[in-house]
Amino acid sequence: MSNAFDFPGGIYPPERKQRSNQSALIEAPLPRWVTLPLQQHSGQAATPCVVVGDAVKVGSVIAKREGMISSNLHASISGTVSEVSATQICIDGDGQDEWLRLPPLAWRHVEPDALLERLNESGIVGLGGAGFPTHIKARVVERHAINTLVINAAECEPYITADDLTLRHHANEVLEGAQIIAKLCGAQHIVIGIEDNKPEAIGALKQALTNSQPIPVALTVIATRYPSGGERQLIKKLLDLNVPSDGLPADVGVLCHNPGTLLAVLHAVRNGQPLVSRVVTLTGEAITQPGNRWVRLGTSVRELLEQAGLNTPELHQVIQGGPMMGTPLLTLDTPVTKLTNCLIAATLEELPPPPAESPCIRCGECESVCPVALLPQQLHWYARAQDDTKLERYHLFNCIECGACSYVCPSHISLVVDYREAKSRIRLQRIEAVKAEHAKHRFEFRQARLAREEAEKQARKQARQAQQRRPTNTAAASGEKVDLRGLRIAHAAAKASVKKAEKTLARVAQEDPKQSLDDLEMQLATAQENLKAAELQLAQAREQQSSEESS
Amino acid sequence: MNSSIDLIGILSAVAVLTGLGIGFGALLGVVSERFKREDNPLVEQIDALLPQTQCGQCGYPGCRPYAEAINQGDALNKCPPGGEATIHALADLLGRDPEPLDGEAQSEAKVAFIREAECIGCTKCIQACPVDAIIGAAKLMHTVIEDECTGCDLCLDPCPVDCIDMLPRSAPITQWQPVVAHSSNMIASDRQPASGVS
């Protein structure tokens, strides 16, 4: 039961933000070496364009984007490249922190294309956690009209305060970044959605939005509830729009961005600074100096936490991200990436492991908290039973994996793990099914080709025999009556299939020009081979009949 | 017993029921003939469940002939590339009992690879491949298109110099599957305890 301007379900976990939002945003110490993975974004990994031994400055391009959905990668410290592998590039710092900046752009006066190019070069991806390349997202206006730019400052997960601190210190700049994106995508309104547990940030925003030009900026404070920061949930809450589940916010004219991303956009455009650092929340009971830091990408998590006073004996686990949707790190010797918004160094008492799983008692609590109004209980039963038909019927792929259902489950069932496993299994099956279908079409084409070659051979043989005026003995030898009518029907059917295949191909090509049409082309070719074979057989049969009649 | 055995009663009951049975049976027979479908959608559904490797290990020249045979009543368990999953899916579709696989299960997906140094360009493998996944021509180099190869093994036998290897198919990291213990076996049985759920 969803009311206007509200999404169903939701939970109220303890916020635990006090630990990290009491201190100001400061810079982390410059790391002595960094490890930069080539894949810090969704899409294809970037390709290195440096080799071991190259000297780089902060902001030098070290890997270029590959394919359409990809992002450039830049050196985050100045020094020498020490390792280039298939997955990462390591740089040994020289401590000098020399920068290589691009020329600043006066964004109010340049063409949108120049802005897009700047975004493209700067390696900016969505810093809220998904890492979608921002320059691709800005090009959505080529396909959809965008009316409103939403700034997602909800930050609904417990512990995380990165956006909160960013807005407290840089509200003006975040709004300016929003204006740049608004200019790029043609939005007429900018709306900021923020939860009511961030009073300082709200105050800073209220002051900043009066000066923000030219698009008017509106601030909407929403009640704190997890997961109000989910894109679709926030759009429903702010604008009362339902994003279709098989579509994107752009389908309802909305573009949604994280405040950190917008700040990075401004730095790239105004200062010529590519994405080399980001705000990371360091929190958890196992460190003595929690708070938010500007961290250079590629900094070792271990080094970062130790500088924040890591108490190793007390440490139970480090979670990258929030406690609801984040990932426990397997090792501390891993770098901070573009997607690291928070590191929780938790003790055992703080985040105890859940008790052993009991059977589901069908209490229905999970259903009452799902923000997408799904039936987690049914999905759980069907995921365990691997009943894929039912899983798709109950809209498994609408699940945003927020973890609200497993949070309230009295039997402590790991529901989201079930859904992830089921989703990956179904995706793999779909890929396999497409491959099998494709193999089947190739097989059919081969059969058709062989049939046509056989028919051509027969036709040639018949023509040869007719020339030599020898009595044809094919039909007589086999004793079959020439079924002219049957062949005519087969010929007509083959013609119809060719037409149908052509029409399907044309329609699909028009609907989505970028999609691969190989399979449909093959089906068309198969139909054409069959037609050829049918024609030859028909011609041959007619010849035979006329020669029989004449003899 | 205060009622006599009513022979007439018994006989007439039997006769009525037999008559009803024959009558309804005849009606069903006539209707099934009259409304018979020419095409056979069940064969399509069976074919959709088969892996389409067109390898012939089932004894039929391709997956579609096997699908038609299954429809006629042939055993479900003849497809090694499909494995247990296909047998169960077919059993579910047709309402029959699944049987264990008749043959060796395939451990992993494989693709053919021609050692080009030894290839003599005889085209025998090209003629054997059911999905035209080998490109080449007479006296010219042959090579397997990895994406099109279904791993059916049909090219191995015809090659006179035995220069074809079956190698494991490389799976991209984007298709990594997590290993979760509880994904099956919700119900314990005598042979195996339930996994995961305590």
Add this chain to the structure above:
Amino acid sequence: MSMMHASGVKDAMTATAVPPTASLMRWVIAATMPGIATMSYFFGLGVISNVLLAAAFGIALEAAVLWLRKRPIRTALNDSSALLTGVLLGASLPPASPWWLIGVGMIAAIVVAKQLYGGLGHNPFNPAMVGYALLLVSFPTYMTLWAPPQELLPNGLWAQIAGTLPTTQLDSLSGATPLDAFKHKGDAVLASEFWATSPLPDGALTAWRWVALAWLAGGAVLLAKRIISWHIPIAMLGSLLLLATLFYLSDPSHFASPLFHLLTGATLFGAFFIATDPVSAATSQRGKLIYGAGIGALIIIIRTFGGYPDAVAFAVLLMNLCVPLLDLYSVPRPTGQQKALPGKPGEQP
């Protein structure tokens, strides 16, 4: 589970959030204590012997079946669900029931209705009510052997439990419950006359009313602790009162008043402890409301027109049958979808 499991990405805060299932079950057991205490006060120690015997049988039977099924026994027993079933069935039976009656009832409840369907979480029917219904149908005399309050002395208690009491003494002890008496008063006797002559044993009506209030107190505790949600009890009591009122208003001389229905029999017990069993009840909130309403209505109908004086068990079992349908028809429409469930022709729901 170890957090080092690569695929074990799950919310880390759940352990802090909710009490586990075992804790829920124990709270329900605790909430039955006021009712059981009140019943013992009025009907003697037989109530306690029932509950203890039933609980003991429950745990023993569950352990035995789990051993046969090769499941971990301690973990499953730890969730206290067998204990709860025992307590509920024990509280439903007439005080000081023979031990074999309780045993048969618990076999039906635990072995048949719960474990044979797959254990906790898999049973479609409420186990305690399956046991009760089986006993009611199979041993009607023992199931209607409600001793009048304060009649049963301790030295007769043991004999009754052991089943060695001579039948003559049994008859003299037996009395009707208020519902039973009202049902069997016959059509010739008007309701007003019934209440005037009151063929019930002394204080029976008062006793039953206090017991009902004790059940209500337990239920209120469960609601306050959010162990159960309000949907089923409110819907059930609401529809029960509504239908009872309609009947009563149509003919006060033949139908009992709504308050009578509310405070006698197992109405309040059923509303808060039986119908709210999560495993056999409907899942969605809408479904729960319909489920509760159905139970309430069926209780009145069976009590008025059916063959049994009390109908909670049968009403609950009948609505358990409807639960899959209720769940199917109360699927919510997910955000961003056009329909709740895609309606492809020929596809099974």
